[in-house]
Amino acid sequence: MIGHLNEETVISLRDINKTYPGAVPLHVLKDISLDIRKGELVSIMGASGSGKSTLLNILGILDNYDSGTYMLDGTAIRDLSENRAAELRNRMIGFVFQSFNLISYKNALENVALPLFYQGIGRKKRNRLAMEQLERMGLADRAHHLPGELSGGQKQRVAIARAIVTNPSLILADEPTGALDSITSGEVMGVFRELNESGMTIVIVTHDPGVGASTNRIIRIADGRIEGSSDTPDFKKEQ
Amino acid sequence: MKTSIFDIENWQEIGATLARNKTRTFLTAFGIFWGTAMLAMLFGGAQGFEGMMRRNFAGFATNLGGVFSNRRTVPYKGFNKGSDWDITSQDVEIIRRLAPAIEYSTEMNLRSATAAYGTQTKSANAMGVEGEYAGIMNPVIIEGRFINNSDVTNERKVAVIGKNIATSLFGSDSPIGKYISVDGIYFLTVGVASQLSEVSIGGRLDDNIVIPSTTLRRAYNSGNKVNFFVYTAPPGHSPSDNESVMRRVLATAHSISPDDKVAIEFMDISEQFEMIDKLFLGISLLALFVGFGSLMAGVIGVGNIMWIVVKERTREFGIRRAIGAKPLDITVQVLSESILLTLVAGTLGVCFGALVLGIADSLTYDPLLGHAGFELPFKTALIIVGTFFLLGSAAGTVPAIKAMKIKPIEAINDK
Structure with a gap:
């Protein structure tokens, strides 16, 4: 849905443009405007090179944009210092990556507790909170296992536990099932749906139609522009 | 955070x-x-x-200077090249009065001698010194005392013997209070000494017999002749500060050419240090x-x-x-x-x-x-x-x- 900002809007983008400089500048995002409401489970779909990952990086305050406005849960995201950006990422966003991005020499519990460490929470409390999330993911018995000792699905559930441990406003997932087989992908998507049902706002970038189909709304992006949203009448299901 | x-x-x-x-x-x-x-x-x-x-x-003064006589190398005022001369005790007194930088000083006279006690004999150096020698060499007193200025003034027949001499003549007995013969002249042993330093003037103290310089001159009939005059410079001074005065005093007293640097041999150990x-x-x-x-x-x-x-x-x-x-x-x-x-x-x-x-x-x-x-x-x-x-x-x-x-x-x- 492309609408206007209200209290329920978690993400509001207006006329976002992003160009990568170079011998031939690459205009990857063109006048992107987008609203995502609290409690939505949204997928951003597009072909490779369509700009969906760049959009996710901007949403995750991992990358800057050139023009436009971005409001995240009422906070203007523009020209932030590295420290402020780190703080907002820590408190407001949970990331889930395709390749899990767990720290290999830390066990599952330590990986999940890491965002809390950067909030300055004491060891006991952060371990307790991390364990709660691992239990929620059904991985309590794997808490002291290193990532190398876990299956792909277990790793991704640990990554999801790490993403939600700070109780963020938004979960951003970049191809979260890209490295998983179809059965495990289904399990992971099941976890996302459960989280969404508990009220979490989740944005998943994917090129997998199956993943897109299991979300509540699909935003299709092509050549740096939003081509359509599944909650609008003119949205074409397969493009 | x-x-x-x-x-x-x-x-x-x-x-x-x-x-x-x-x-x-x-x-x-x-x-x-x-x-x-x-x-x-x-x-x-x-x-x-x-x-x-x-x-x-150790124990050897590093700011040590000294002067001794050599044969003349330049003919001067009727004295031929190669003629001998000697420093005298009068020269020493004048130098002490005029030299600007002397802390401790002593005349030194050396003789090869034979020391004897009872049936035991030992070859040694007899060394005549003044009381301030102890300020220059810092001898280690093993027993008794060292030579002092009173011994020198009164020409006492007292001796401080090196520890090796003491061992040779007395074995493990104490030599203190006993008379030893040095070239037939009897001296009362008042001390046994040694030295820490590997460096010495006039031989190692351990093998020497130290007696008052005045006594040695009288015993060996050497009149007022002095073999060496050695001294230390006070802190902040160099032994060489005295060189020009010493050369002037000795050259004037003994008719030595001012150009004859060899006849008056001056040494400054501090330069080596x-x-x-x-x-x-x-x-x-x-x-x-x-x-x-x-x-x-x-x-x-x-x-x-x-x-x-x-x-x-x-x-x-x-x-x-x-x-x-x-x-x-x-x-x-x-x-x-x-x-x-x-x-x-x-x-x-x-x-x-x-x-x-x-x-x-x-x-x-x-x-x-x-x-x-x-x-x-x-x-x-x-x-x-x-x-x-x-x-x-x-x-x-x-x-x-x-x-x-x-x-x-x-x-x-x-x-």
Whole structure:
């Protein structure tokens, strides 16, 4: 849905443009405007090179944009210092990556507790909170296992536990099932749906139609522009 | 948010990181260990070597000057080239009055003599000195006392015998209060002496018989002739400060050409010691240079390893940044590793250096001369570790700043 900002809007983008400089500048995002409401489970779909990952990086305050406005849960995201950006990422966003991005020499519990460490929470409390999330993911018995000792699905559930441990406003997932087989992908998507049902706002970038189909709304992006949203009448299901 | 340096988990993590790359950690730590150990050993070793050398001069005044007579080499006022002359006790009195920089002084006269006690005899040097000789040579009094000015003034027939003479003549008995014969003249033994220094004038004290200079001159019928006149310069002065006065006094009194530098032989031992001082300074500087080179090699090793660590862990740093680590957190993490490595290995290196120096010091210990000084003062050890800590931290700072500047998105995408 492309609408206007209200209290329920978690993400509001207006006329976002992003160009990568170079011998031939690459205009990857063109006048992107987008609203995502609290409690939505949204997928951003597009072909490779369509700009969906760049959009996710901007949403995750991992990358800057050139023009436009971005409001995240009422906070203007523009020209932030590295420290402020780190703080907002820590408190407001949970990331889930395709390749899990767990720290290999830390066990599952330590990986999940890491965002809390950067909030300055004491060891006991952060371990307790991390364990709660691992239990929620059904991985309590794997808490002291290193990532190398876990299956792909277990790793991704640990990554999801790490993403939600700070109780963020938004979960951003970049191809979260890209490295998983179809059965495990289904399990992971099941976890996302459960989280969404508990009220979490989740944005998943994917090129997998199956993943897109299991979300509540699909935003299709092509050549740096939003081509359509599944909650609008003119949205074409397969493009 | 708090800084990770204060969190015990951060340090556990650093320990775990270092433990994961055992060989690399060991080699880097060894570089630091060896750098600090070398610096400590070279520093303390140079000091100990200097101490060992200086022990050879123990008790010997290093600001010593002296004058003695040679044959004339320039004809002057009717005296032919090659003619003899002697310093006299009157010359000595005039020099003492006029010379600007004399602290302790004594005339010295030497004779080869045979000492005897009962049936025991021993060849020795008879050495006539004045009381201030003790201020110049600092003899070690083993028993009794040394010659004093009263002995000289009263021309007493007293003798201080060297410890080797005492052993030869008296065995384990005390010679004090006993009369010995020196070339047939009897002297009351008032003391037994030795010397610490390997350097001496007129032979080693251990093998000499020291008697008042006036007594020796009378005993050997040498009138007022003096073989040498030796003295020390007071602090802040050089023995050479007296040279021109001495030459003038002696040249005037004995009709010696002012151009005859050989006839009046002047010596300034302090010049030799200055050369030795410069040699020791050179050795110390060389030791510091080599030690600092080893230290720098260790520091560069730390810097290199930190670069590798940053490169290897770029992706990890990106993940940490994505989940909330601030740039400073990453810097602290990288720096903490180099600081821990530097502190632990550097401290062990200094301890090892101190241990080696301690062993060297005990091996070179002499009961009479004491310790050579192979040691590392605690302050110096702290300075070495502190210097290494600062340089190691500086070497880790550049990679740490590089790590801090990595953009999270670039780091996450790093393969």
